[in-house]
Amino acid sequence: MRGQDIPMPNQTALLPNTVRFRTLLQRSETTRGFALLSPTLLIMTVGILIPIGILVAMSFWTQVGFDFDTTLTTKNYQLAMDRPIYGALLRRSLWMSGMATIATVILSYPMAYFVAFHIHRNKMMWIVLITLPFWTSYLLRVFAWKVVLGYQGVINSALMALGLIDAPLEFLLYSQSAVVITLAHAWAAFAILPMYVSLEKIDKSLLEAATDLGDGPVARFLRITLPLSLPGVISACLLIFIPTTGDYITPTLLGGPDGAMIGNLIQKQFGAVNNWPMGATLSIILILSIGAISLSFMAFANFVRKRIS
Amino acid sequence: MSGHSYIKRPNRPLQIYAALFLVVLYVPVLFLPLFSFNTSIYVKFPLTGFTFQWYIELMDREPVWAALMNSLRVGVTTSLISTGFGIFAAKAITRYRLPGKGPLVGFIMLPLVVPGIIFGVALLILISRMGIPLSLYTVTIGHVIVCLPFAIATMIPRFEGFDPSIEEASADLGENAWWTFWRITFPMVFPGILASLLLTFTVSFDEFIMAFFLSGTDPTLPMYIWSQLRFPKEFPSILALASIILVVSFAMVFLGQWINRDAQATDSKSE
Numbered sequence: 001m002r003g004q005d006i007p008m009p010n011q012t013a014l015l016p017n018t019v020r021f022r023t024l025l026q027r028s029e030t031t032r033g034f035a036l037l038s039p040t041l042l043i044m045t046v047g048i049l050i051p052i053g054i055l056v057a058m059s060f061w062t063q064v065g066f067d068f069d070t071t072l073t074t075k076n077y078q079l080a081m082d083r084p085i086y087g088a089l090l091r092r093s094l095w096m097s098g099m100a101t102i103a104t105v106i107l108s109y110p111m112a113y114f115v116a117f118h119i120h121r122n123k124m125m126w127i128v129l130i131t132l133p134f135w136t137s138y139l140l141r142v143f144a145w146k147v148v149l150g151y152q153g154v155i156n157s158a159l160m161a162l163g164l165i166d167a168p169l170e171f172l173l174y175s176q177s178a179v180v181i182t183l184a185h186a187w188a189a190f191a192i193l194p195m196y197v198s199l200e201k202i203d204k205s206l207l208e209a210a211t212d213l214g215d216g217p218v219a220r221f222l223r224i225t226l227p228l229s230l231p232g233v234i235s236a237c238l239l240i241f242i243p244t245t246g247d248y249i250t251p252t253l254l255g256g257p258d259g260a261m262i263g264n265l266i267q268k269q270f271g272a273v274n275n276w277p278m279g280a281t282l283s284i285i286l287i288l289s290i291g292a293i294s295l296s297f298m299a300f301a302n303f304v305r306k307r308i309s
Numbered sequence: 310m311s312g313h314s315y316i317k318r319p320n321r322p323l324q325i326y327a328a329l330f331l332v333v334l335y336v337p338v339l340f341l342p343l344f345s346f347n348t349s350i351y352v353k354f355p356l357t358g359f360t361f362q363w364y365i366e367l368m369d370r371e372p373v374w375a376a377l378m379n380s381l382r383v384g385v386t387t388s389l390i391s392t393g394f395g396i397f398a399a400k401a402i403t404r405y406r407l408p409g410k411g412p413l414v415g416f417i418m419l420p421l422v423v424p425g426i427i428f429g430v431a432l433l434i435l436i437s438r439m440g441i442p443l444s445l446y447t448v449t450i451g452h453v454i455v456c457l458p459f460a461i462a463t464m465i466p467r468f469e470g471f472d473p474s475i476e477e478a479s480a481d482l483g484e485n486a487w488w489t490f491w492r493i494t495f496p497m498v499f500p501g502i503l504a505s506l507l508l509t510f511t512v513s514f515d516e517f518i519m520a521f522f523l524s525g526t527d528p529t530l531p532m533y534i535w536s537q538l539r540f541p542k543e544f545p546s547i548l549a550l551a552s553i554i555l556v557v558s559f560a561m562v563f564l565g566q567w568i569n570r571d572a573q574a575t576d577s578k579s580e
Contacts, residue, residue: 029405029406030405030406030407030408032401032405033401033404033405033406033407034401034407035401036397036398036400036401036405037397037398037401037402037407037413039393039394039397039398040394040395040397040398040417040457040461041413041417043394043453043454043457044416044417044419044454044457047428047432047450047451047453047454048416048419048420048428048431048454050435051428051431051432051434051435052427052431054431054434054435054438055427055430055431055434058434107330108330110323110326110327110330111326111327111330113323114320114323114324114326114327115327118319118320118323118324124570128563128566128567128570129331130331130334131566132559132562132563132566133334133335133338135508135511135512135515135558135562136338136511136515136554136555136558136559136562137515137517137531137551137554137555137558138515138517139515139517139531139534139535140338140341140515140531140534140551140554140555141337141338143341143534143538143547143551144337144338144340144341144551145337147337147340147341147344147352147548148337148340150352152351152352152353153352153353154340154352154353154354156353157353157354157355158354160354161354161355185333185334185337188334189334238422239422242422242423242424243422243423243424243425244424245424246423246424246425246426246427247424247426248426249517249518253538263424263426266426266430267426267521270430270433270522276434279430280430280434283426283427283430283431286424286427287423287427290424
């Protein structure tokens with residue numbers, strides 16, 4: 001027991017029974033812990049739990065003019081199933097963030113590996129350098145890609161100035177690939193951290209053992225490093241896939257009609273279309289789809305991990 | 310140790326890859342300041358000439374200053390609240406055995422992962438159902454929710470990094486919990502607090518999604534930028550504004566990470 005958890009003397013006087021005293025002591029530690037956590041829990045309850053509850057409730061309401069009909073109905077969900085555009089946008093969002101996730105994880109893995117195994121001094125400096133852009137404005141980073149990929153943007157105008165092309169390449173901006181590139185770039189830092197942590201944890205003597213037993217670099221990587229870093233790879237996948245699926249800034253600025261995602265549709269329901277209950281329904285469908293995919297992915301990944309190790 | 314030698318051997322392709330990775334990570338963002346000094350209003354090569362014109366024009370704009378003040382107010386309030394709450398939460402998480410701690414921490418960290426649009430619209434619904442008008446206060450609530458996980462994650466390694474027996478010693482020597490906190494805990498975790506203040510301020514200052522759904526008639530700086538993106542002739546001054554924001558954000562985050570570096574170093578240390 002820690003000294004700081006000893007109750008005030010007057011409390012001790014009230015409790016002569018030693019057993020009850022001990023349970024109170026333990027309970028008081030828990031109570032103190034929860035007391036310290038309570039402001040955070042309160043704000044998270046008010047800011048997340050209650051709003052999500054109302055979001056769920058609203059998804060069963062209907063919009064009537066500028067007001068809501070609060071009779072519960074599954075009409076919105078039926079509508080979302082019936083109209084092909086909703087399903088198509090959802091599938092496209094999942095597909096695009098899936099692509100961005102795979103691209104980010106594959107491209108970031110060597111970087112995480114490099115920092116974990118080949119940087120011995122100033123490791124922290126490298127981590128800071130890699131994660132620095134992640135902390136700065138998402139909007140501005142997306143905006144920067146608009147400048148790079150634009151019709152008269154950096155790439156097109158540079159290629160034209162060099163005389164390599166005569167007319168701007170139109171597929172650069174307002175396409176799905178523009179969105180995927182931007183998402184992958186914006187979330188790279190998020191992908192590197194978990195992979196770096198699990199690579200860093202690998203016991204180097206395992207690698208020596210593998211070498212001593214005759215494994216070459218490739219076999220050593222495939223049999224030791226990769227399987228042991230899989231937990232990091234799995235969290236990286238989830239950490240990118242989940243937030244990017246609901247993104248709407250990138251598709252708005254760079255997607256064009258072909259690159260619109262479900263986030264754009266949700267945002268429109270709360271803006272121009274002004275059908276909040278439908279927006280709520282689409283949000284719930286989005287959460288459920290992300291949840292289902294993430295859970296099956298985790299189950300699959302764990303199955304693979306068990307098989308190979 | 311000779312056994313390590315083959316691991317320590319520099320890997321040339323990997324080094325080149327790492328350098329390229331950093332270049333690709335930073336270069337797109339660096340085009341913003343580059344073109345903000347260009348005389349042409351079109352963002353394209355070849356560059357036409359060097360000018361400070363767009364920065365000077367920015368100074369005369371009343372809405373930019375108003376938006377800046379809004380962002381500063383929201384950012385300072387958010388960083389104070391989320392860091393304040395974060396200190397207690399980080400202490401509770403690292404120092405106390407709490408039943409159901411894992412799921413609770415997961416719940417608190419949700420805003421790091423769940424798409425911002427979900428929390429944005431959910432909070433919008435709650436706030437409008439309660440009849441509260443949208444204002445900078447509602448934006449601040451949204452930002453506190455986004456920033457709290459960052460604050461807690463920044464300070465947890467600080468609490469993990471110092472020996473709880475120092476706190477116990479202070480209590481044994483007769484200090485009460487309040488003075489133990491101010492004289493022992495606070496100075497020990499101070500770099501973490503400073504880092505958290507800087508990082509949460511930057512996150513709030515740059516935050517867009519919550520502000521998009523929750524702001525009323527007073528725009529924050531990112532909201533102002535968003536509203537100006539439609540006008541092609543405003544492009545150069547937006548580039549200038551964006552460049553200033555980027556430089557300030559980079560500096561603040563770098564400072565924050567630097568102040569807190571030894572906590573993170575002990576956290577991820579394995580050798």
